[in-house]
Amino acid sequence: MERTRPIGDVLLQVDDISLSFGGVQALSGVSFDIRRHEIRAIIGPNGAGKSSMLNVINGFYHPQQGRITFKGQTRRRMRPHETSSQGIARTFQNIALFRGMSTLDNIMTGRLLKMHRNFLWQALWWGPAEREEIEHREHVERIIDFLEIQSIRKVPVGQLPYGLQKRVELGRALAAEPELLLLDEPMAGMNVEEKEDMCRFILDVNDEFGTTIALIEHDMGVVMDLSDRVVVLDYGRKIADGSPDAVRGDQKVIDAYLGVSH
Amino acid sequence: MGPFIEVVLGGLLAGVLYSLVALGFVLIFKASGVFNFAQGAMVLFAALSLVRLMGDDVGMGHYVGAAAATGLAAGFLVLMGWRRARPQTPMPAQARWTVLIALAALGSALAALHGAKGWSGWVAVPAAAAIMGFLAVAIERLVLRPLVNQEPIILFMSTIGIAFFIDGFAQTIWGSEIYTLDLGIPKDPMFLLESAFEGGILVNQLDIFAAVMAGVLVVVLAVFFQKTRIGRALRAVADDHQAAQSVGIPLNQIWIIVWTVAGFVALAAGIVWGSKLGVQFSIAQVALKALPVLILGGLTSVPGAIIGGLMIGTGEKLAEVYLSPFIGGGIENWFAYVLALFVLLFRPQGLFGERIIERI
Amino acid sequence: MIYREAGQFKTTYRADQAVFPILQDRVALLLILLGAYVGIPMFASEYLVVAILIPFLILSMAAIGLNILVGYCGQISLGTGGFMAVGAYAAYNFALRVPELNLIVVFLLAGGATALVGILFGIPSLRIKGFYLAVATLAAQFFLDWLFSRVQWFTNYTPSGSVAAPPIRIFGYYFGSPAERYLLALLLVTIVALVAKNLVRGRIGRSWMAIRDMDIAAEIIGIRPMFAKLSAFAVSSFIIGISGALWAFLHLGAWEPLAFDINRSFNLLFMIIIGGLGSILGCFLGAAFITMVPIALNQIPAMLGVPISTATASHLELMIFGALIVFFLIAEPHGLARLWAVGKQKLRLWPFPH
Incomplete structure (x- = not known):
């Protein structure tokens, strides 16, 4: 795919994020980065901690451990309205x-x-x-x-x-x-035609406005088509990170989706 | 030491009365998610119905009406019993109506024979309970059913409307003076713990009666909620109307049951309040006092209602005795609210409420 | 066939954002204002002005204040009566203790004082929601009731606890006759309604509605909940405070704390429910409705020749109010304002069904 805006330096870096609710460990030691102008997909089975990750990035949840660096600055604990004034916007899984x-x-x-x-x-x-x-x-x-x-x-x-x-x-x-747009299952519950429309909008947003996008999606076809890089979570841990093709061939990812016992 | 304990004990016993009113609120909230502002009006209606049925200066029509209501209620019980006993063969519609009409007519005839002398408590209390049952049916039919699946705030406001209506209705049909209620509950003051303190502690037997009644009610309700099939259905309805309906819980029946039970609790509260202070319009206002109890204890907790009531009662009495010399009298009108507000600032869900987890 | 918008093209966003984008509406509004400012003072009877129009106008203003909080920002308040009392007593004390102040300034100061009290009692809304908050506002009502009846400084140590407003004199002009007081009330209500409409259709109004519709999502898109909620409490209380001052000064003349008890709070809540939550027009419709019902209840039985006692009448009034509230919530939760809008929509298409 031709890009008018090349992928640039790191926009957001999450380091060693751990988050738990009471006794439930939602995320443990997750680190990855998102680069300027790229489309970054976060995938994983249900309950893998994907939405929690987005909630951490936009300040709705506060991780017990870890660092978030946005636009080169390590961020203190922030409320959602503060992160949004820094340039992070999002959509929600349930509208x-x-x-x-x-x-x-x-x-x-x-x-x-x-x-x-x-x-x-x-x-x-x-x-x-x-x-x-x-x-x-x-x-x-x-x-x-x-x-x-x-x-x-x-x-x-x-x-x-x-x-x-x-x-x-x-x-x-x-x-x-926004500089960073978080999309939580933007295509959930849509029919094929609507999905195609939405894909086109996401690509256009990325291309025309240069907005960096992190998206959660279950439709693997969409993920593979849209994204530049994919990070895979399972049980709150990162199990793979890389280009769509690399991730697709990763044995751990296949196991996670097919449900091999741990 | 003696006077202090007396104040605390007096507060605790006054708190029981608040608890009784708050209990009705919690029941309806827990089971239907409706914050029933009309609970105070229901207490007024129950107490007025009871005291006027026992009085001897109400028109015949009221007695006949109440008797018909009681007869109908008995008829429903017969039908329920039938359904229990033979679940496979429901009573034919015609027979059903015959039973209901016959019992209603029988009750009316008895009332007419008995004449307008005023009933004894043994007849009047069940009759008042039957009237509360009918009130519940009317509320469900006329208000709740058309408002299914509306937002909680709409339902809340509709209960304010219900409260106004019942306040007006009760006084229109039963009159608006002050009536003394005498069910033969002992009211004499008595002394406790005379051996421990000089002069002992002065308490009213009526208060003790109220405390025992509240205790029994709580136990019965707790068992009802936790152990019975209906209790489980009630909890399901409270969580989500639509979901409950979709698994086949009959929403309408559940609501009638819950409002009826809340009506019974209102009657219990009405008996105690009425015996203590006389039955009058201010009973409905007293219910406003139960609101801080409610938020202190948490909207969903039956024990919370009791403990909240005791805390507010005690706090109020203590403040009245030890604080009002400094800031002027009449503080009991707002003290409970400010106390509750203060607690809310630290625990937004009340002391015993279920923790609110925000998700998106 | 007269009510048509065909041919009226909006060529600028400015025209599209106007309060009354349709020409006929603007004409109708002008006619109503003309009638209200010129016709009524010239022709209306004193009874109509004193007993109906002045209370109607002032209660409309209070309803606007309450609607901002409840209808636009979604925070239930049962303490409106108490806030009106703050406005009334603040105005009384400012006028009493600083006699050289212009009365308009007094009214504004009364609004400001009420706004401060409103913010104070609005602070719990940052932590608690819904029913818990409704009960918290009841705390304000009861506390303020108590404050003004027990702390005698506020009533200038009058033995009866009843206080009287000073003569209404603004810029040397004395507002003595009912028609003059009516015009003053009308002018202030017009200004408040306009300001309220501007606020709710702009940035701040959108942030209130966002909090009302989904507070968590609002915070995530960058609205500060604290600012949105407290500003709603402040603006709402400011307007309610001014209306309280007007109620005391222009309508009652002399009053005691009972004039602002919890029944006033319910009364206003009913106005906005029946009129329409989240609608400025609805405030006027609801206030008109609720003001008229008791009057009609007093008049109709007498006209039919069935005299009823005042006690029965007041019980009937309770029943009718209660039944009306329930009826409106079932039939049209958005109140008279929505019925009005639906009617207008029908009229646009009339005589064609679609």
């Missing part, structure tokens, strides 16, 4: 849209971080506040065009079918103009 709001409002919410006019201007809705709103509206409309969801702009998202909701959620994450 987490704001169901009472329209598509447009949901995506505009994704841009809240970029809006700065204070309270008084907003109360007056005049001058700078209105200009700011329009400026961001233009950006959001570009995303709406990009995702081809113009016709549902003003529909409350609670009324949309599943596939479109997933697309709106991607739009909301994109609105924040």
Whole structure:
């Protein structure tokens, strides 16, 4: 595949991450890196700790042990809203849209971080506040065009079918103009056509905006097609890391998926 | 030492009353996920029904109505017994209606014969219980069934509406004065531990009765929840309405059962409160006092309701005696709330509530 | 056939974001405002203005405040009456102790004081949610009730505990007649409604709604829950505080703490449920509805020649309110505002079904 933006240096480095809930060890000593402009897949059987890994990266869970280095800086313990202001956005395995709001409002919410006019201007809705709103509206409309969801702009998202909701959620994450985009099973529960659409969107996001993407996906065909590198987790441990082809041939990975006893 | 213990004991016994009201809340929350704001109104309704059936100045119509209700309830019990005894051959619909109507008519006739003299407690308490059962059926039919699968907040607000309705309804049909309730529960003060302290400790026998009753209720309910088939279904419903329905738990029946049981608990609370303070509208307000008990103990815990009630009762009495000289009287109106709020800041799920795990 | 938007093309995002994008709506609004500002003061009877319109306007304002918290930010509050009391007593004390202050400044200060109290009682919302929070706001209600009836400094040591508002004089102009007080209330309500609408359709409003719809996801996309929740408490309490001050100064004139008890809180909650959670228009519809029901209950039996005692009337009122709440929650959880929107949608397509 031709790339307009070559894969660059390391954007995010996780080192020796361990996370447990009570007695359950969700992650133990996991390390890997994500490079600028690449699509990095995280795969593994159910319960392998993939979603926990994403939650750690965006600050929703706090690992008991380990280091996270983002954009060259080792990060202190952060709340999710702090990581998102640093440029990490994500979508969720179970759709987490704001169901009472329209598509447009949901995506505009994704841009809240970029809006700065204070309270008084907003109360007056005049001058700078209105200009700011329009400026961001233009950006959001570009995303709406990009995702081809113009016709549902003003529909409350609670009324949309599943596939479109997933697309709106991607739009909301994109609105924040993230440097690192985390996608938690973006294609779960979709039919083949919807999957193809979503794949194309992910590739376009990566290519046009240069966004670095880490994604969790169960559909191996998709993973092998999309990703530059794959990391495989099983029982909270990393068992393989490398190019799709290398990982596919790895005996440990095959065992993990086929369920060889440990 | 004596006075201090007396204050604490007085607080504990007052706390039992809070616990009784809180128990009704917990039951409904645990079993249906509904935060029932109408529990206080139900206590009022139960107590008013009881005291007016025992009084001798209510119109005939009320007695006949209550008797018909009791007869119908007895009819339901007969039908349930039939179904238990012969699960394979359900009673034909016609026979079913005949039994119900016959028992209702029998009850009404008895009431008419008995006349408007006022019933004894042995008749009035079951009749009040039957009325609470009918209230439960009405609530399920008219409010809960149309609101299945709505968000909890909608259900909560609907119970505020129910509370207002019952408050108005109870007073419209039963009157709104202060009535004394006398079920023959001993009320005389007595002295305990006279050998240990000089003068002993003064307690009211009614309070002791209330404490024993609360204890029995808790044990019965705990067994009901943990050991019976219905209890398990109740817990399933509380977790997820849809999931429970999909495994074949009849949601409507479950809700009727739970609201009926909560109605019985309300009746128990009404008996104790009414005997102590007289039956009047303020009983419904007293239920507001049970709310801090509830959040202190945790919304889902039966023992929590009891222990929370005891803590609030004691804290309130202690504050009243030792704190109000400094900051002015009347603090019992908010002390419980502030105490509960303080606990919540450290344990958001209450002392005994199930821990909230946030997932995404 | 008159209500059509065909031919009205929105060519800018600015036009698309307008509060009333359709021309006919703008005309209707202008007519309503014209009637409210010119027609009513000229023609309405004193009874209508004093007993219905002034309370309606002030309660609409309080409902807007409450709706911001409950309808937009999803935090249930049962302490509205207490917050209105804070506004009323704050205004009373500012006017009493600093007589040279302009009354508008007094009202704003009263709102500010209430906002501070609101933030204080909103702090638990950072830790607790839902029903637990509802009970926590009851704590505010009971504590504030107690505070104003027991701590006599707030009532300037009047022996009865009842206090009276000073004459309403702003920039040397004396608002004495009902029509003048009505106009003052109307002006303030118009401003508050406009400001509230601007807030809820902008950045801050979206952050409130995001918290309401899914607080965890909101935090993950970068909304600070603390800021969103506390700002909702602050804005909501500010508006409720001003409405409390107006309720005391323009409507009651003289009052005691009972005027702001828990029944006021429920009353306002009912307004926003019936009117429509998360709708500014709904606040007005709900306030109108709830203000009219008791009046209708008093009038209708008399008109039919069936006099009922005041006790029965008040019990019936409880029953009717209760039944209405349940009815609305079942029939239309989004209240009158949604019915209105559905009606408008139908009208756009009329006479064609689709």
